[in-house]
Amino acid sequence: MSLATMNDGATSERAEGLRLLRDSAVQFTARSTDHKRTRALRETLPGYDADLAASMAELGWCGIVVPEAHGGLGLGVSEMAAVLQELGKGLLAEPLVSQVALPSRVLTLCADNALKGELLPGLAGGEIKAALAWQEESGVIDPAAATTTSTGGAAARLTGRKRFVAGAAGAGGYLVTARAGKDVGVYWVEAGAPGLAVEQQWRADGTPAGVLSLADTPARLLAGSSASAGLAQALDEAAVMVAAELMGVLSQTLTLTLDYIKTRVQFDHPIGSFQALQHQAVDLLILQEVSEAVLGEAAALLDDPDTPPLERSRMSSRAKARLSEAGLRVTREAIQFHGAIAMTDDCDVGLYFKRAITLAAWLGNADAHRRRFMALGRQK
Amino acid sequence: MTTQDWNAIPDEEFRRTIADFCARNIPAELRGLPNRVSWVKAKPWYLILSRAGLLAPAWPVKYGGMGLSPNKHIIYLEELDRAGAPQMPDHGLITVGPALIMHGSEEQKRKYLPRILSGEDVWTQGFSEPNAGSDLASLRTEGRVEGDEIIINGQKIWTSWAREANMLFILVRTNKQVKKQAGISFVLTHLPQPGITVRPIRMIDGRDAFNQTFYDNARAKLEDVVGGLDKGWTVAQSLLGAERLWAGSPRHALKFLAVLERTAEAAGRADDPVYLDRHAQFVMDVEDLGCLYRRAANSMGEGGRGYEVSMLKIWQTELSQRIMQFALDIAADAGALGLGAAPEDPLAILHSYIESRPPTIYGGTVQIQRNILSKNVLRLPS
Numbered sequence: 001m002s003l004a005t006m007n008d009g010a011t012s013e014r015a016e017g018l019r020l021l022r023d024s025a026v027q028f029t030a031r032s033t034d035h036k037r038t039r040a041l042r043e044t045l046p047g048y049d050a051d052l053a054a055s056m057a058e059l060g061w062c063g064i065v066v067p068e069a070h071g072g073l074g075l076g077v078s079e080m081a082a083v084l085q086e087l088g089k090g091l092l093a094e095p096l097v098s099q100v101a102l103p104s105r106v107l108t109l110c111a112d113n114a115l116k117g118e119l120l121p122g123l124a125g126g127e128i129k130a131a132l133a134w135q136e137e138s139g140v141i142d143p144a145a146a147t148t149t150s151t152g153g154a155a156a157r158l159t160g161r162k163r164f165v166a167g168a169a170g171a172g173g174y175l176v177t178a179r180a181g182k183d184v185g186v187y188w189v190e191a192g193a194p195g196l197a198v199e200q201q202w203r204a205d206g207t208p209a210g211v212l213s214l215a216d217t218p219a220r221l222l223a224g225s226s227a228s229a230g231l232a233q234a235l236d237e238a239a240v241m242v243a244a245e246l247m248g249v250l251s252q253t254l255t256l257t258l259d260y261i262k263t264r265v266q267f268d269h270p271i272g273s274f275q276a277l278q279h280q281a282v283d284l285l286i287l288q289e290v291s292e293a294v295l296g297e298a299a300a301l302l303d304d305p306d307t308p309p310l311e312r313s314r315m316s317s318r319a320k321a322r323l324s325e326a327g328l329r330v331t332r333e334a335i336q337f338h339g340a341i342a343m344t345d346d347c348d349v350g351l352y353f354k355r356a357i358t359l360a361a362w363l364g365n366a367d368a369h370r371r372r373f374m375a376l377g378r379q380k
Numbered sequence: 381m382t383t384q385d386w387n388a389i390p391d392e393e394f395r396r397t398i399a400d401f402c403a404r405n406i407p408a409e410l411r412g413l414p415n416r417v418s419w420v421k422a423k424p425w426y427l428i429l430s431r432a433g434l435l436a437p438a439w440p441v442k443y444g445g446m447g448l449s450p451n452k453h454i455i456y457l458e459e460l461d462r463a464g465a466p467q468m469p470d471h472g473l474i475t476v477g478p479a480l481i482m483h484g485s486e487e488q489k490r491k492y493l494p495r496i497l498s499g500e501d502v503w504t505q506g507f508s509e510p511n512a513g514s515d516l517a518s519l520r521t522e523g524r525v526e527g528d529e530i531i532i533n534g535q536k537i538w539t540s541w542a543r544e545a546n547m548l549f550i551l552v553r554t555n556k557q558v559k560k561q562a563g564i565s566f567v568l569t570h571l572p573q574p575g576i577t578v579r580p581i582r583m584i585d586g587r588d589a590f591n592q593t594f595y596d597n598a599r600a601k602l603e604d605v606v607g608g609l610d611k612g613w614t615v616a617q618s619l620l621g622a623e624r625l626w627a628g629s630p631r632h633a634l635k636f637l638a639v640l641e642r643t644a645e646a647a648g649r650a651d652d653p654v655y656l657d658r659h660a661q662f663v664m665d666v667e668d669l670g671c672l673y674r675r676a677a678n679s680m681g682e683g684g685r686g687y688e689v690s691m692l693k694i695w696q697t698e699l700s701q702r703i704m705q706f707a708l709d710i711a712a713d714a715g716a717l718g719l720g721a722a723p724e725d726p727l728a729i730l731h732s733y734i735e736s737r738p739p740t741i742y743g744g745t746v747q748i749q750r751n752i753l754s755k756n757v758l759r760l761p762s
Contacts, residue, residue: 258758273761278754279747285758286691293671322668374660 014078021079024059025086033090035348042206046170048094057126062100065237067108070120076303077237081244081295088248091355094207095129097245098167102238103130106175109230110186110223119173119188131171133162133189133212134231141364141372143177143184143231148214150178154221156187158214159195166362168198168210176212176219177231186227187219194218205354229309236316239363240298243323246359247295250323250330253352254284257334277337284330291326294319314376321369324360331356384433387449395455401434402463412464414731416589419502419544422468426499435497436473438622443481443489444497450677461631469541471503472496474626475619476549479566483607483615492568504571506536506550506593507616514748516551517560517613521595523552523567525602525609530554530567532575532598538742542578542591546570550600555610566612569600585734586719621686623743625677628692630670632739636700637666639732640707646726647710658706665699687757690749697739697746704729704736 032052041049056062064080066072073079080101087093104123107116107130122128134143148160158178165174174189174196189196195217200208223230258281261272271277298319301307307315331353335342342349360366386394405428410417429435437456439445448456477496480489495501512519521534532552542548548571555563572578575598580588607615640662644650672695676688707729708715714727722728740746754760 258760262759262761270761275751275754278758278760279750281758281760282694282750282753285753286695289675289688289691290668290672290695293675294668296675297671318664318667321664370657370660370664373664374656 029090063124066124072124088245089252099129105234131167162212165210183225185224239320246323246327317369327356398459504545568604
């Protein structure tokens with residue numbers, strides 16, 4: 001067998017695996033979507049349904065991006081994105097990225113084997129939840145900007161404040177970025193560690209984001225100066241995963257909107273027969289297709305081990321910028337299509353609108369990623 | 381070189397091969413020209429490509445084409461653009477050729493395809509009429525069958541290169557008894573001929589690349605009907621996908637983006653925050669267009685329905701217009717100088733600004749594309 005046909009074989013095997021994973025996510029979403037529950041979960045902790053999270057773990061989704069050596073499936077961004085895109089349609093994706101995929105990737109890329117062995121199998125099985133605490137200022141998405149300080153080397157003590165920590169509620173521990181001199185490293189802080197206070201702020205959609213106050217809090221060093229490359233890669237991957245969830249949110253919103261304008265009658269006609277609305281709907285369709293094309297290329301490019309880091313970061317920023325903007329636009333225009341009813345809390349469109357606002361901002365909004373993309377330099 | 385299996389070559393090697401060929405062979409005086417060039421000027425480059433077997437990237441190998449996959453075809457076009465290859469009169473290559481390959485008889489293919497490749501025939505298109513623009517199917521130019529001939533009466537508009545071409549493909553109504561799409565034929569004939577009058581149209585860019593053509597008992601042979609009598613609408617429709625894919629290529633937007641960048645540079649605005657913000661959005665819009673373009677090209681290659689191509693056309697043409705609107709703002713007073721008034725002034729960009737306008741019109745306006753998508757993809761009620 002030639003190398004080319006072997007690759008084709010591996011490729012088609014992966015495509016088949018992807019299809020199966022997507023199918024099971026489609027079924028899960030059809031079965032589990034329940035916006036009475038979505039509403040009931042708002043402003044509660046940990047912000048998601050524990051039984052649903054357990055079902056996702058049973059389906060193996062917590063281990064998708066965890067290496068096989070540590071009890072995971074050893075798959076990539078494409079597989080994670082396929083699942084998240086479907087779950088996004090039902091507003092069901094929490095806490096797959098915040099407490100599972102993102103911390104798993106940071107650990108995989110930054111930690112030593114001992115800590116990986118300690119934490120990754122539990123993350124892959126759904127028994128352990130963790131969260132990454134890296135941001136301090138609104139709108140700042142450069143991990144090197146951290147001002148939280150670390151003293152004392154491997155058995156470190158951290159002091160500082162972290163904000164916008166998605167998945168902080170119910171996490172067994174935190175991956176915290178902190179500065180020791182010039183280097184920004186990643187540290188593991190157990191939940192309940194001395195000097196650690198965790199407060200919650202509600203995000204637009206009623207899910208919580210933590211504010212971590214660290215005062216001489218004991219921490220274990222994962223990686224010091226060597227952390228930056230792994231952290232950058234994990235964040236690039238997670239941004240594409242969030243973009244995938246946004247893809248699900250926006251496509252489901254468009255579906256709801258099209259269904260509505262086909263049936264809502266005013267002036268004796270379905271309002272979807274009015275050309276002004278038709279053309280606006282087509283513009284959202286085009287945005288959906290562009291977004292999907294960008295997301296597909298981004299996932300494939302991030303899964304390609306030959307992709308240079310710079311190109312990976314550029315592509316990730318493009319995908320997050322595109323999907324953040326598209327998610328916001330489709331959901332806000334969906335309100336206009338529905339009219340006043342969509343301003344009521346009983347209308348599901350509002351749930352998608354607020355989820356889009358939450359996800360668009362998380363891990364960097366369109367503006368932040370446009371700036372980063374241009375700062376990284378254009379291709380060619 | 382003509383019998384080579386281009387698709388078996390790795391992408392990067394293929395890219396280098398085309399780039400090297402262009403670097404060595406494009407005549408200096410034809411490089412980097414802003415407009416399509418006339419046939420007389422373009423012919424040497426056309427023949428260079430032809431002799432090397434590199435003229436018809438999308439045609440199957442057995443008809444003298446390169447038989448490129450969609451992906452290789454995109455690389456081919458990117459490298460020609462990068463090298464500044466001129467845009468030539470190419471209706472033979474991109475319209476008549478594919479129409480014959482898809483719908484022509486063996487005899488028609490044998491007769492006409494080699495003459496396109498050799499540059500012997502230059503083709504012009506007679507589709508639109510004064511009262512049949514976006515609503516092309518309502519065309520009224522009549523084709524009356526008389527013995528083994530078709531007698532043509534009526535008028536056409538936007539007939540490009542009608543004064544340089546020696547061959548015409550034209551849509552005529554050969555049956556008035558059936559619904560409008562079912563009575564149209566796709567006919568080939570030659571020009572000049574006594575029954576055809578050509579009148580140039582001066583455009584707002586000062587050029588007269590287009591014409592009106594008048595038919596007064598012009599003649600075509602019945603054997604030169606492509607795809608069967610009254611079956612011309614199918615032939616024309618099968619060409620529109622390729623035309624819209626072409627119209628949706630990021631290469632157009634990239635060209636306008638380069639104009640914007642040069643303009644900002646010349647105006648001293650390249651570091652201005654307002655410019656940087658909008659420029660960043662344009663750059664990402666163009667790159668993301670590339671993703672949709674690759675997906676559409678591959679889907680066409682797999683025989684897809686081609687609706688993505690309508691989306692591509694809307695996105696590309698409107699993006700190009702937004703880019704040039706901003707460029708005109710930046711060019712300010714110099715941007716308002718007349719065509720050709722200040723050929724050395726990099727801010728005198730009126731020509732490019734005007735050039736960005738027609739793509740939202742030709743090949744079916746963007747509004748008609750939205751109607752098509754609304755009806756066929758979104759299934760919205762009428």
